[in-house]
Amino acid sequence: MDKENNLAFIDGQNLYLGTKQDNWTVDLSKLKIYLKDKYKVSEAYYFLGYLNEENDELYKEIQRAGFIVVFKEHNQYVATKKKGNVDTDIVFEIMKSLLENKNFEKIVLVSGDGDYKKVVDYLIKKDRFKKILFPNKKFASSLYKILGSEYFDYLENLKVYIEYK
Secondary structure (H helix, E strand, O other): OOOOOEEEEEEHHHHHHHHHHOOOOEOHHHHHHHHHHHHOEEEEEEEEOOOOHHHHHHHHHHHHOOOEEEEOOOOOOOHHHOOOOOHHHHHHHHHHHHHOOOOOOOEEEEOOOHHHHHHHHHHHHOOOEEEEEEOOHHHOOHHHHHOOHHHEEEHHHHHHHHEOO
């Protein structure tokens, strides 16, 4: 293989809440560079709940850092009452990338949510999975405990490289 070309899928709420719980913030520009340098990520998709004009600056910041922002589709009448659960959207986009034979080698996932376990197992079986990065140890579902350490890491271990200062 000449050059690895991987995709990253980030559960934005999981990332934000997991690092906030440990009293630190990820510098999104540093995270994008880290993903590119360490995991050879060419495209990184940052999934968020519904679009809210109050967060316009946040969306711009995410885009400036080099992420492709993807919003959860909601009915306009219930959007304000729902949380931004993006799990199925991320799984769908991963599987769509596989089915459409997008030009990539492997997937990097940033989340600790156990809802991704089935797709992670499938990707490992097909040799299309690189790594899952958990926001912290508390946000790592116990479902992932059987994975070998070659398949996961904790963002708190990378804090020196990606923390917002």
